[in-house]
Amino acid sequence: MTRELSDVTRTKHGRPVHHWRRDVVELAALFTAVAVADGVANLIGHGPGGPALLLISALSLIATAAFHTWWARRHGHAPPAHDTGARPLAAERRAAGPSSPAPATADDGMTANALWRLRTTVRDAPGSLATLCAALAARHVDILSLQTHPLAEGTVDEFLLRAPNRIEASRITEAVASAGGADTWIERADAHDLVDAPTRVLGLATRTALDAAELPLALRQLLGRCTIRSLPGKPAGGGRGPEEVPAEGVMEDTVLRLRAPEGGVITVERPYLPFTPTEFARARALVELDTLLGPRIPSGQDVLTLPEGNAITVRRADTGDLPEARRMHERCSPRTLGMRYHGPVGDADRYLNHLLSPRFGRTLAAQTASGRIVGLGHLLWDGDETEVALLVEDEWQRRGIGAELLGRLVAMAAEAGCGSVYAVTQASNTGMVTAMRGLGLPLDYQIEEGTLVITARLTKPAVPARLPHDTLRRQYDDSPALPD
Numbered sequence: 001m002t003r004e005l006s007d008v009t010r011t012k013h014g015r016p017v018h019h020w021r022r023d024v025v026e027l028a029a030l031f032t033a034v035a036v037a038d039g040v041a042n043l044i045g046h047g048p049g050g051p052a053l054l055l056i057s058a059l060s061l062i063a064t065a066a067f068h069t070w071w072a073r074r075h076g077h078a079p080p081a082h083d084t085g086a087r088p089l090a091a092e093r094r095a096a097g098p099s100s101p102a103p104a105t106a107d108d109g110m111t112a113n114a115l116w117r118l119r120t121t122v123r124d125a126p127g128s129l130a131t132l133c134a135a136l137a138a139r140h141v142d143i144l145s146l147q148t149h150p151l152a153e154g155t156v157d158e159f160l161l162r163a164p165n166r167i168e169a170s171r172i173t174e175a176v177a178s179a180g181g182a183d184t185w186i187e188r189a190d191a192h193d194l195v196d197a198p199t200r201v202l203g204l205a206t207r208t209a210l211d212a213a214e215l216p217l218a219l220r221q222l223l224g225r226c227t228i229r230s231l232p233g234k235p236a237g238g239g240r241g242p243e244e245v246p247a248e249g250v251m252e253d254t255v256l257r258l259r260a261p262e263g264g265v266i267t268v269e270r271p272y273l274p275f276t277p278t279e280f281a282r283a284r285a286l287v288e289l290d291t292l293l294g295p296r297i298p299s300g301q302d303v304l305t306l307p308e309g310n311a312i313t314v315r316r317a318d319t320g321d322l323p324e325a326r327r328m329h330e331r332c333s334p335r336t337l338g339m340r341y342h343g344p345v346g347d348a349d350r351y352l353n354h355l356l357s358p359r360f361g362r363t364l365a366a367q368t369a370s371g372r373i374v375g376l377g378h379l380l381w382d383g384d385e386t387e388v389a390l391l392v393e394d395e396w397q398r399r400g401i402g403a404e405l406l407g408r409l410v411a412m413a414a415e416a417g418c419g420s421v422y423a424v425t426q427a428s429n430t431g432m433v434t435a436m437r438g439l440g441l442p443l444d445y446q447i448e449e450g451t452l453v454i455t456a457r458l459t460k461p462a463v464p465a466r467l468p469h470d471t472l473r474r475q476y477d478d479s480p481a482l483p484d
Contacts, residue, residue, distance in 0.1 A: 115144075115189035116161040116172065119273070120181035121154050128180060129157065135179035140164055141172060147197055149276035154182075156276050160193055185273055201282060208290055211298055212358035215290045216381045217416050219268060219283055226270040227384050230360050233263035249287075251280045258284060261291040262359060295319065297358055306399050310368070314404060317365035317376065319356045324373045325365075326352060333394050339429050340391045342451070355380070355389075364408055366392075366401050377405030379412055379421075386418045390432070406435050414458045422455040 122128045133143060142162040149156035163172060173184045195203075204218040216228045231242040242265045249258040256268040256275055266287060268275075301315035317325070326349055329337065341351065355378050356363050366375035374396040380387040388409050392402050413421045425432040427450055436443060436454045444455040 112165045113142075113162045114165050115191075115193065116159075116163060116169065116186055117189040117193060118159045118161055118172065118176065118184065118186045119156060120159075120176050120184040121151070121156050122179075122181055124150075124153070124155050128155075132157070132176060132179040132181055135175045136161070136172070139167060139171065139175050141167065141175070144194065145196060147278075149278040151276065157181075160189060205286065205289060208286055209293055210296075212290060212293070212296050213362045215286065215359065216266075218286055219266075221417075222282055222286065223268060223270060223275070223279055225272070226268050228381070229267045229269075230260060230381070231265045231267065232354055232357075232360075233260075233265075249280070249284050251275055251277070256280060256283055258287045260359060261287070261294070262357065264359075295358060304404065306401070308399065310399070312374075312401065312404075313367050313369075314408065315365055315367070317356060317363040317373075318358050319353060321365060321373065322352055322356055324367075324371070325356065325376060328373045328376070328391075328393055331393055331395070332391070336391070336394055336397075339426055339432075340389065342424065342426070362409070362412055364405050366396075366405060375401045375405055377402075377409050379409045386413050386416075386421045388413070388421045388423050390423075390435070402431075402435050403438055407439065410439055410441070410456065410458070418458060420455050420457045422453055425452050425454070426450060427452045 120132075122132060136143060136159075140163065143159055144162055145160040147158040149158065161172070169186050173186055176184050201222065204222055207214040208218045216230065219228055220226060233242075245257045245259045245265050247259055249256065253274050254269060254271050258266045258268070260266045268283065295318055297316040297318050299316075301313050304312050304314060306312055329349055329352070354360060355376075361378060361380035363379075364377040365373050366377075367373045375390070375392040377391075378387075378389045380389070388406060390402050390405055392405075410421055423432060423436060427447055429452070433452075433454065436456060439456055441456040441458065444457070446453040446455075
């Protein structure tokens with residue numbers, strides 16, 4: 001950069017620039033210096049002891065110049081005795097290269113940071129928030145975002161914090177308490193929490209608008225750790241339904257109750273942290289959006305070719321497929337229905353309306369080219385857990401349809417952020433065990449009075465939705481029983 005500036009001063013419009021005034025001044029200064037030196041030499045040299053005096057003066061000047069040079073090298077560019085907090089310039093860092101270690105500083109212990117979500121209640125008075133922020137800053141805690149939830153008395157402030165790893169959660173809460181915070185709650189956060197609240201809410205609203213089955217998941221992501229249950233207005237097994245909820249919903253400390261679009265009740269419970277009116281309003285807005293849009297599912301579908309050459313379409317299903325699903329029930333044997341529903345075969349049809357409703361989960365249907373449904377796979381939201389269930393018509397079993405549906409359901413669960421899925425079947429149904437083992441996921445088994453519960457932990461990517469044909473043959477041609 002210095003050379004470029006020098007080139008600019010030497011050239012103008014491509015031609016050299018001659019600074020003749022500067023040359024004249026330099027010549028005049030040189031002639032003046034020569035004249036002064038000649039006068040001093042004549043005055044001192046012709047006096048008594050003149051040559052010795054000139055020699056001593058010369059040695060003194062040389063000694064002074066040498067001392068000045070030594071002093072400048074020793075102290076002129078030396079670093080300060082203590083750290084000033086200055087850091088290398090960006091240009092120096094680039095020159096050092098990306099692999100060069102950064103200079104050690106007194107703050108090296110603060111370079112490794114952790115993210116925290118913190119919520120506390122402060123007085124609704126001028127300066128309360130400023131005092132809290134100052135207390136956090138005094139402990140080197142950086143505030144990345146802040147949401148305020150006004151209450152009748154006081155304000156709930158929700159922070160996203162970045163703090164050095166050496167600072168424990170207890171120290172942060174102590175700082176908040178010393179600044180007047182009450183009912184403080186803190187937990188670790190991750191990079192997903194860096195998305196600001198309006199963007200997150202709009203994303204959840206978009207997901208809900210595209211798929212009615214997303215509503216419970218959107219509520220859980222909106223409100224944090226909570227248990228969400230959807231109770232139908234008319235239970236599938238008969239009996240009395242839940243108590244009716246007002247149109248505006250009910251907020252009871254740690255429980256929210258909202259009117260479900262189909263007439264049931266959506267209950268959201270978070271025992272560790274009371275809900276605020278702001279959270280209640282956001283949850284109610286999502287439910288109202290879902291109600292206005294009505295039942296809806298994505299329209300995409302995949303056409304698959306089974307090992308023997310049959311074409312099968314896999315798509316999302318809803319209550320509109322209820323008549324065809326009942327006809328499939330009629331074609332299934334009592335043994336197949338018994339393995340699926342674990343009860344009287346005559347009650348099977350009563351559960352279909354609930355199972356096909358996108359309010360309670362997601363359903364995949366496998367149908368032939370003529371539109372005949374030959375298999376159903378259900379992914380059901382069960383509070384904090386997620387259940388998978390399969391039913392394949394007898395004539396179409398042992399062809400890989402169950403594995404195809406199961407793989408897709410587990411992939412959906414993983415995409416929705418579920419930590420595990422479980423399947424309830426009978427201990428004698430080795431075919432369902434084979435299908436679960438085909439997922440390649442860690443499995444837990446629990447057997448009680450002939451009922452087998454298989455839980456798959458989604459600790460790694462789920463199996464691909466479409467398995468190779470040779471894999472399907474190898475899994476099911478030798479299976480002693482069929483996956484329901």
